[in-house]
Amino acid sequence: MLAQDARKIADLLLEARRSRLPLAPAENLPAPASAADAYAIQRLVSGELGKVAAWKVGAASPEAEPGMAPIHLVHASPAVLPAAGFHRLGVEVEIAYRIGRDLPARSEPWTREEVAAAIDAVMPAIEVVDTRLAPPLDGEPFWKLTDFQLNGGLVVGAPRADWREVDPLTQPVRLVIDGATVAEGRGGNPAGDLMRLVAWLAGSAGRELGGLRRGQIVTTGSLTGLRWVEPGARIEALLDGLGEVSVQFPR
Structure with missing residues (x-):
């Protein structure tokens, strides 16, 4: 993808965030044709949104290539997030880890053991799902990747230091x-x-967005699937032995 096309899409996505009017297909709209295109756009958008507070990473199966996105908004549970701040509301219950020391960019990949040694806590989380894309773009994989995999924020519960005792x-x-x-x-x-x-993310984030940093949170994919909700909804996630996390979306 040409640099000017990536910049154009990034600017349109940033405007969609500001206006809360989703980006719709248009005749002269360039399109990401690969994950590399999508990540290039992702980096441009992230650069305008400030500090990366967290990351999302997931995969469709144990063998599938993971996907990632930065998260800029993290809220402590119980959270109250006005529904007017979102275009469309969804929730996913997840397990999240906190990074206890920096994992910066380096030439060789971070190993599973090195990444595990850098984690200092686990916590329950609710990923808030939103989109800056209109149909059919909101269902197309590379477009979703440009839009941070439809992330609208992250709500986290209390951290637990004995994270190895939690079996996902x-x-x-x-x-x-x-x-x-x-x-x-x-x-x-x-x-x-x-x-x-998390090990895959450490290598990928290191190459693209400065690595994983102490204090950042990594959320790892849904335990319950995606649930769309209406304005006014009250959400609670209960994870026995790990904790609970909640969010409300008042009208």
């Missing part, structure tokens, strides 16, 4: 929306080994 594959989870349980089970993250994701 068997972690009980319950999602409650407006007082009703809508999802319940154990594990549920299709990526499997979450340390594989």
Whole structure:
């Protein structure tokens, strides 16, 4: 992708964030044709949004190539986020890790063991899902990647230092929306080994956006799938032994 085309898309996405009017297809609109194109646009947008507070990383299966996006808005639970600040509202229950020391860019990849040694806490999280894209762009993989994989922010619960005691594959989870349980089970993250994701992210973020930094949070994909919600919704995620996290979206 030409640099001017990447800049054009980045500027349109930034305007969509400001106006809360989604970017729609247009005859003269360039399109990302690869993950490399999408990440180039992602970097341009992120550079205008300030400090990276967190990251999202996920994969569709234990063997699939992960995808990543920076997160600029992190809120402590219980969070109150006015619905007017979003175009479309969704939630995902996730397990997040806090980075305890810098993992900067370097020539060789970070190993799973090195990344695990850099983690200092685990916490329950709700990823807020939003989009700056109108249909059909909001369903196209490379466009979604330009739009931070539809991230609208992250809400985190209290951290636990004994993070190795939490098994993501068997972690009980319950999602409650407006007082009703809508999802319940154990594990549920299709990526499997979450340390594989974090190690991949450390290498990718190191090349592209300055590495992983002490205090940043890494959220690792949904345990409950994506649930779209309406303005006014109250969301609670209960993860036995790990904690709980909640967010409200008042009208």
